[in-house]
Each structure stands twice: as C-alpha cells, then as structure tokens.
Amino acid sequence: MQANDLRRGTTILFQNEIFIVTEFRHYTPGNKRGFVQATMKNLKTGKMLQNKFASDDTVERAVLEPQACQYLYQDHSGYHFMDLESYHTFALGDDLIGDAKYYLKENMEIKVHFHEDKPVMPELPKVVTLKVTDSPPWVKGDSVSNNTKPAVCETGLKIYVPIFINEGTEIKVNTETGEYAGRA
Numbered sequence: 001m002q003a004n005d006l007r008r009g010t011t012i013l014f015q016n017e018i019f020i021v022t023e024f025r026h027y028t029p030g031n032k033r034g035f036v037q038a039t040m041k042n043l044k045t046g047k048m049l050q051n052k053f054a055s056d057d058t059v060e061r062a063v064l065e066p067q068a069c070q071y072l073y074q075d076h077s078g079y080h081f082m083d084l085e086s087y088h089t090f091a092l093g094d095d096l097i098g099d100a101k102y103y104l105k106e107n108m109e110i111k112v113h114f115h116e117d118k119p120v121m122p123e124l125p126k127v128v129t130l131k132v133t134d135s136p137p138w139v140k141g142d143s144v145s146n147n148t149k150p151a152v153c154e155t156g157l158k159i160y161v162p163i164f165i166n167e168g169t170e171i172k173v174n175t176e177t178g179e180y181a182g183r184a
Contacts, residue, residue, distance in 0.1 A: 003053035011062040064113035102157035129184040138163040
C-alpha cells in the first residue's frame, strides 16, 4: 500500500516491527512534493514513533488475524487469555495491554489480534459494563452546571459519573474515550 493510504488504526510493518498508526496528516506544501506525517505505536514495546513518508512510498501492511479469546485472570506474569477454538492459553504483558486493563473483567470474551501466530493486541468492545466500587456522596453546591462526581470502578478505572450513580451501580463505559455511557 502507498503512504497516502495510511489511516488511523492501520497496522504496518516498519523497520521489521509491527506498528499501529495512531495519527496521520497529509501535507502538500506549495511547490514541493507531498508527504505523510505519521505517528505510530510499536505493538511490542509500546513506544511512540513519528515518521515522514513521501506520498508515493510503499508501506507494507501487517496482516493481523483476530481470534475469539476469553480473558481469564491477571498475575505477575501478565494478563492471561484462552483461545476459544484451540483452548490454548497465553499471557500478554502490561506493554501490550496498556489501558485495556481497565476494561477487562474475568471470563470476558474479546478478540485478540495475532501476527504470525503471536498475540499482538487486544480488541475491546466499544462499551463495557463495570460496577462502581467507590463514589463519594454528592453535596449540593459542589458544582455549578456539570453535575458529575468522581467514581472508581471494579477494575480500578477512575471516571466521572452523574450525581445519581452510587456504589454498587453497574454502568456502561465507552472504551475508546473512557467516559460514562449510561446505566447498565
């Protein structure tokens, strides 16, 4: 594929590593050749990298195969999953899980993307249901117009919720933005 075809979420092979494009911008300065400025995240190390590609540069796309998996548990060696077809278990480290750890609940079914039979990244559903474990009572006059208060969910996620949400309430959370999406 050409560098002009890069989009957010595209996975590519760059310098013999798998990267996911997090941001991109196409520039066409005056009388010069156009180029694409891409910000990419290394899926193995989690490091961010910026690179400038000429518009006609060829970029190799990394083909990822999604497989249905079940999240089992977390321990010192990582986050453990089971492939639902082969019942093979494997662990993903903190570097590959990243902020997805705040949305994982035991026995939850998600897709994990594999490259050459190695797990490289989890794919979360757009919305997950989490139980609020800590939410202080709201006091009238705490806010001017936006009636929200802080809350902590069962996975450790800190989020702002409406004032009527109490401890023990199950809420829906958008996994892309990390924001409250409604009651469960």
